[in-house]
Amino acid sequence: MILPKVTFVEARGNVVRDCPGTRNHICCGYKTIDLVEGCILSCSYCILKAYINAPDIKITKDIDPILSQINEAIEAEKTHILRFGTGELSDSLALDRRYDLNRPLVEFFGQKKKALLELKSKWAYFDHLRECLNPYTVISFSVAPQRIIGQEEVRTSPLYKRLKAARRAQDAGCFVGLHLDPIIIYPGFEKDYHYLIDDIGRILDLKRVIWVSLGLLRFPPRLMDRFIEEGRKNLLHGEFIRGEDGKYRYLKAERIRVYEMLYRLLKSREADLFIYLCMEREDVWKSVTNITLAKNDDLAGLFDRRINQFYGGTL
Template sequence: MKLFFPDTVYVNPKALNYECGLKAVEYLKNHNINIINSRSVSINEKSFIENYDKSKKTVFLTINSQKKLPSCKPSANYQFSLSSSCPGKCEYCYLQTTQGEKPYIKIFVNIEDILKVIQEHINKHLPDITTFECASITDPVALDHITGNLKRCIEFFSNSDHGRLRLVTKFDNVDSFLNIDHKRHTTFRFSLNSEYVINNFEKNTSSLKNRILAAKKVANSGYPIGFIIAPIMIYPNWKKEYKNLIENLSVAFKDYKDKISFELIQHRFTSTAKELILNRFPNTLLDLNEDKRQLKWGPYGKFKYIYTKDDSEEIKTYMSDLINKNFKNAVIEYFT
């Protein structure tokens, strides 16, 4: 997949106090990207859809001042951010509500400060191992060619006796990570789904074929590997398509002997997300019928619509059986 380049980059003056910020600006200038020095981003198109589309082509180089990292259960102990939003235009994205009407892409350049905060959180829990997720509100792989900060993080964790990194991606530009002496302290996971879901709802992301090829590269470079199957959807022929996905993945990893982790997440949405999705994608094929769902209280103070108890149990049982049948080295970390 081609590397992502925005149409416009806004640069917070504070970003220029950091070497990473200066290098990122120079890199983008060399690719003839429009640079605007500003403390804020201005997007004022004529329609909701145009605002969304322009946002996905707009980057704000800025800093991350977060000192207290939020919890990230069940994936990790904490989450931190190298960026927010991403070039992908996934119609179901669970960040629809938090990123609002104009989900432009923030890239944080104060990597030294971010790593210092991470180390402080590691120190709090010594002598225990502390795990960190860096892809909760973004796809760091999709943006790393601009800053190289994900590579810096992998190198940082490789030298950490008590810190471990986890990340997930839908993009295949992984070559810059293959020769790092990571010491298996970073776990790469790839977000996969059926062809129907990827083709209809995961716009501006790598194809299923290329994600699997990228996963094999990463696994062959010695990283712990895993897959997030999400969001799992019920639709006509869903069982056959997910069966094809798991069987094809099994063939691709038939010679891989180490543990492979799986995280299974069913499709869910909030009322606010539904409204945003229908405004952005008025012709979406997403099933947003609330009458077919049940309410579940979410960790961020909102009710979300998940599948009914019977449907959820069917998804969990079917997917778990598929994985265990096709992978002797699989560990299903959770279903939610």
């Protein structure tokens, strides 16, 4: 197996940015820390394949300017509790054991105590960080049925290892997040996702899961061509429509049906779970959750209340 070349680059411009979001869709106000660009994992549906042309992985080596940008963002925010993540342009943990990239960030957030850092991954190893973990770091895993992991998420950790790692994070005193994104529709997916949620409820303490995201498969046209060329049957099942952002999505009625199914299943395991939809319109939110969100700020407010519930209003 030939892995991508890793190069270190100087920090240029803003490394800390607002999540790009999608126009006329509800966004949660997430902040991204683009510490790494590119990924050694190889998920077939990864949107980076449409946006990053070079195969090399670039790591920004200057941590002080990054910490300064994070601090400026935190101090400038007067309304909401900010959430930051390193998983936008790469996997947060896949390279971390080798390069120890997250340690300065984890330590910074632990000292700052005014915002949260989320490390989101499909790679079930964070033990090298255990000694510096603190309550202000959320360890999160993207999860999917093992069938999808085995066929579409090459080089990633299997489901049981991700869930066991999430449990170890809970046992180490961290809150954890779960991301069911992208949810993929294929023959028999309902049963597979039912089993997935059974496994989640069996292995994790759901009362210490701070948030769960749901997001159905969406992708730009360049990936549609790639899926066809590679014969990706799992990813091509169902009807798609081009949205105003240019991405292909499942039809709205089908998205609502699937969201409702998963929302009910998760809530049946733990009624107090905080579940949010990633990049969906307010009418889909209303249909699935019976929550009315008119703007992004409304969802950020829901996150504030959830975080205050977990942290006792100390942030």
